[in-house]
Amino acid sequence: MDQVLSVLTWALLLSGAFFLVTGALGMVRLPDVFTRMHAAGMADTMGAGLILAGLCLYSGANLVTVRLVLILAFLWFTSPIATHALAKAALSGGTEPYTLGAGTDGEGEGGGAP
Amino acid sequence: MNRVLWLWGILFALWLPLSNHFEPLFIGFGLATCTIAVVVGARMGIVDRESVPVHLVWRGIRYVPWLVWEIFKSNVRVARIILAPRVRVDPSIVHFEASQKTDLGRFIYANSITLTPGTVTTGIVGDDFEVHAIVQEEIDGSEENDMNRRVAVLEGEGG
Numbered sequence: 001m002d003q004v005l006s007v008l009t010w011a012l013l014l015s016g017a018f019f020l021v022t023g024a025l026g027m028v029r030l031p032d033v034f035t036r037m038h039a040a041g042m043a044d045t046m047g048a049g050l051i052l053a054g055l056c057l058y059s060g061a062n063l064v065t066v067r068l069v070l071i072l073a074f075l076w077f078t079s080p081i082a083t084h085a086l087a088k089a090a091l092s093g094g095t096e097p098y099t100l101g102a103g104t105d106g107e108g109e110g111g112g113a114p
Numbered sequence: 115m116n117r118v119l120w121l122w123g124i125l126f127a128l129w130l131p132l133s134n135h136f137e138p139l140f141i142g143f144g145l146a147t148c149t150i151a152v153v154v155g156a157r158m159g160i161v162d163r164e165s166v167p168v169h170l171v172w173r174g175i176r177y178v179p180w181l182v183w184e185i186f187k188s189n190v191r192v193a194r195i196i197l198a199p200r201v202r203v204d205p206s207i208v209h210f211e212a213s214q215k216t217d218l219g220r221f222i223y224a225n226s227i228t229l230t231p232g233t234v235t236t237g238i239v240g241d242d243f244e245v246h247a248i249v250q251e252e253i254d255g256s257e258e259n260d261m262n263r264r265v266a267v268l269e270g271e272g273g
Binding site for chain 2: 019022023025026029030031032034035037038039041042045046049063066067070076077079080081083084087088091097098099100
């Protein structure tokens with residue numbers, strides 16, 4: 001039973017880490033602020049979510065788990081608001097969203113080439 | 115009044131696991147703090163359907179697992195875009211009409227859109243949602259309509 005639990009914990013922690021790393025990679029590879037926000041959203045949702053789920057399994061049924069769930073709930077309530085504020089600020093600041101048709105070499109940002 | 119009691123209960127249920135002290139003195143502090151917070155809130159007139167949406171709890175419990183599954187699916191889709199040998203994005207900003215009737219329903223819908231990677235709500239004017247999508251298919255698909263419908267069901271009749 002302990003074995004199964006620790007394997008599950010590790011699986012959740014590692015897949016959470018995978019989404020965090022992928023989100024970070026997206027910050028580098030995607031072309032503009034709006035598409036990068038989607039990558040950051042991955043780290044907020046699945047990255048943090050899977051890691052906290054893994055920690056919940058690790059700590060078992062006690063108050064620590066309740067607190068971990070609360071952290072996740074607050075994170076999932078607040079992060080979309082922060083993302084929305086960022087998007088709105090970028091739009092009203094006059095940032096032109098990257099589109100496929102409009103040239104790929106504006107402002108030194110390659111069109112997502114590796 | 116009912117809503118005030120609900121708020122008090124929720125605040126105390128939140129305070130208890132966060133404090134982790136169960137001596138009578140600390141419990142008393144917690145009870146007093148929650149009472150003061152609720153009394154101030156009630157006197158300010160901010161305890162209403164929007165700030166304490168307890169009428170959504172039961173329908174919300176059915177909505178959350180579906181939302182988590184949607185978040186998982188779109189995470190995998192965005193991860194696939196990022197990890198592809200050549201990043202191929204086709205971002206666009208689209209406008210569409212949401213079918214929620216209350217501000218609270220629109221808020222839940224907008225946050226659900228933003229919470230699923232690949233789509234971000236950038237603006238709402240009345241019914242008109244402005245959404246940025248990393249690839250067009252993220253917003254054209256039937257899943258977006260599905261979410262719209264489910265949030266409209268969640269907010270219930272007239273919110």
